[in-house]
Amino acid sequence: MRKLTACSVIFLIVAVLVSVGEASQQDTSTKLNTLLPESSARKSAIKMVMPAYPEDAVRSRISGLIHIKLQISPVGDVLRIKVKPRTNPLLKQAVADAVKQWKFRSWHGANDISVPVISRLIFRFSLTDTESTVEMYTPKPDTRIDECLGCSNDARELREWREWEEIWSSEEDSGSAPSSPLN
Numbered sequence: 798m799r800k801l802t803a804c805s806v807i808f809l810i811v812a813v814l815v816s817v818g819e820a821s822q823q824d825t826s827t828k829l830n831t832l833l834p835e836s837s838a839r840k841s842a843i844k845m846v847m848p849a850y851p852e853d854a855v856r857s858r859i860s861g862l863i864h865i866k867l868q869i870s871p872v873g874d875v876l877r878i879k880v881k882p883r884t885n886p887l888l889k890q891a892v893a894d895a896v897k898q899w900k901f902r903s904w905h906g907a908n909d910i911s912v913p914v915i916s917r918l919i920f921r922f923s924l925t926d927t928e929s930t931v932e933m934y935t936p937k938p939d940t941r942i943d944e945c946l947g948c949s950n951d952a953r954e955l956r957e958w959r960e961w962e963e964i965w966s967s968e969e970d971s972g973s974a975p976s977s978p979l980n
Contacts, residue, residue: 830868831906831914832954838916839933843873844900848891848920850929859885862934863892863920866958871911873901879961888922891931893965915958 833841854860863884868877875897880889896918906912919934 831904831912832951833869833904833914833916835917835919835936838867838869838901838914838918841873841902841904842899843902844898846895846898847933848888848895848922848931850922850931851887851891854885854887854891854922855924855929857887858924859887860922860924861885861888863888863922864917865889865892865896865920865964866915866917866954866961867896869901869904869914869916871903871913873903874967875899875901876913876967877963878965879958880964882960882962884962888920889964891922892920897965897967897970915954 864881866879867875870876878893878896880892903911904914919936921930921932921934923930923932
């Protein structure tokens, strides 16, 4: 059995502390976001830019639903966009290019303070013989979820947030590396 040197022990302790710190920081940062039902996010949109159907996708006859999650700042700017894994690259880029331009009304949490929110949107890319269309997809209403933020499955939403692929971040556009541990 090998003996551990003092340097090895110190390195091991530092590595453990750093990983524990990162994990607790990630948990704290996601707890600071309010989960906003999709219907509420659509209603609070001030500026909406619909995705353009990519010509390559039309030629290749690619269509379908694109599910995204987005993080919105306390002032209503889109901070991050994530997409369901294995989404068609042409369609997800079209959605990212459009949604990063959206603007929302601020959402107020406790003590009437504006808070960041995480929400989802679904876009339907449809093809017929004569036209290609992109529209907001509205799932059948679940009034239980639409009327009450606390009714959404917080654990599932946050797990999906961590697992979904990031396709755009405001930090990327500003040229700096993402600083939020929400990835």
